[in-house]
Amino acid sequence: MPWKEKTVKSERETFVREAQQREISFSALCRKHEITRKTGYKWLRRFQAGEELTDRGRAPTHQRTQTSAATQELILSARDEHPAWGPRKLERYLQNKGYTELPCKSTIGNILKRNERIEPEISQKHKPINRFARECPNDLWQMDYKGDFTMLNGQRCYPLTILDDHSRFSLCLKAEDSLSYERFYPALIQVFEMYGLPHELLCDNGKPWGDSKGGITMFDVWMMRLNIRPIHGRPMHPQTQGKEERFHRTLKEELLRHRTMLNLCDAQQAFDDWQYEYNYERPHSALGLDVPAKHYKVSSRPFIQQPPEPDYPDGARLRKVNYKGYVSICRHRYYLSEAFAGTYLQLTDSGENSVDLHYGSFRVASINLSERLITSKHIYWAT
Incomplete structure (x- = not known):
């Protein structure tokens, strides 16, 4: 998050002074001042080098053939904060932050390549794919578990993810310690209480909601009592949940590759921070570089804790x-x-x-x- 405008210099001086005292961890200090650790290290380095704790100029040089050094530094700084974002996302992100004098996307790409921030092979892998999407929010949710990983305490983390098909809005990113129904059930209830009910819910055939033989499960019956149609993708066909698979890849590239989780609590804090960025700050290619939050709204169907059994007509x-x-x-x-x-x-x-x-x-x-x-x-x- 940005520094508070009215106290920007004093905020930075206070931050640097507290960083030198080392009374709390650097991560906790950055959270206290509502900045990223990368920004914190930047101001600490400038102070140690004897530089002023003021913003460097961002005004363009008005040269038609060369992007100003200040603008290039701005682009590279944004790329360093979001190393998985390409030129299109960086351009829209900086525009959303209020920067107007920016070069075109191809120039931004050249700046990244020139400064070894991007490789052609990696760029080729991130070409957008056209996918079908539902017409309205909450028509369809996709749900799955991201592949588990080991945390520093030796335990494994199983990220539960739920995505709205229309808006790509992340409804759930929950750090779980198992795939059990007992852990999954309250997590899904929490999502229903926050966002309401979808029309249909797509998941695979694995635990805790599926049956490897394709049979109807307790989860399916619960969904039908809530008037939600449960859909299970075909076994061995992960492309059925293409948006969830793409979301998992983004989560891995933008967070999991760059941060090691201490425990479930630490993982959940990291997930919460990244989920907010994904929903409200990160431009999404499939949405015309809008953020998902711009296309999502809460369902008009409220969650019912004790749904009744179906009521059939007389004579049925x-x-x-x-x-x-x-x-x-x-x-x-x-x-x-x-x-x-x-x-x-x-x-x-x-x-x-x-x-x-x-x-x-x-x-x-x-x-x-x-x-x-x-x-x-x-x-x-x-x-």
């Missing part, structure tokens, strides 16, 4: 699922899932010798009665 044909997950239709038992144990499903005709089973607003199975075979066990919105 209902079937109760037994404790082993079976439902009886025409004197034959069909296995659905133990997750439905004790619940009622609505039976509807879907064609000659075929029926559908519905749980509230969702079709959860299709059955061919003549062959006594479940032909589909996927969750869809009921038409």
Whole structure:
């Protein structure tokens, strides 16, 4: 965060004086003064070199063929603070900070290359990819765990991430110590309480929400009771959650490669700081270099702590699922899932010798009665 404008010189002098006293850690001192550690080291070096603690001039030289030294230093400083950002993001970031006399993107790129801040091979990997996106915020959320890593205390950290498909807004970046349902459940409730409910939620088939055999889980039933359609990507096809995969790569490039986490508390603090930057400061290529927060708004659907069981219309044909997950239709038992144990499903005709089973607003199975075979066990919105 920037220095407070009215006290910029005195703030820097106070910071340098406290840094020399070493009464608290350098990181804590930087947080106290609301600056990054890189900025803190910069002012400490200038003081030790006998330089004034004032801003260096940023005025352009008005030369058509050469960018001023001050502007080049500004660009390089921004790049050093965000080493994974390219020319387009740096240009928009500096514009958002109020700088107007900036060179074009190609010139910024040349400045970075000239000063060994960027390599052609790395640049080639970051070409934007056009992806389909939902039309409105909260139409679809994508959820996944980033690959785990070891912290300095020897424990492993499993980052839980949730992303809004339309805006790319990061809804959750939670440092967890396991993939257990007990850890995941309260984290997701916290997100629902803060942002409301999505229309659909996409995740993979792994723990803690999936079933490697593609069956309906307790998580799926919970989502349907909240009137959210759970979607599971095809096994071995991570591209189904392309935006989550891209978010994980960005998290790795911009944070995890440059910082070692001490423990879960330290990791969560780092995640919170970076998530704020990602949502409110970092220009996003897929959004025309807008920040995600500009395209996101909280859902109008509030979270219900104890959602009721589905309410079926009068005269509906209902079937109760037994404790082993079976439902009886025409004197034959069909296995659905133990997750439905004790619940009622609505039976509807879907064609000659075929029926559908519905749980509230969702079709959860299709059955061919003549062959006594479940032909589909996927969750869809009921038409």
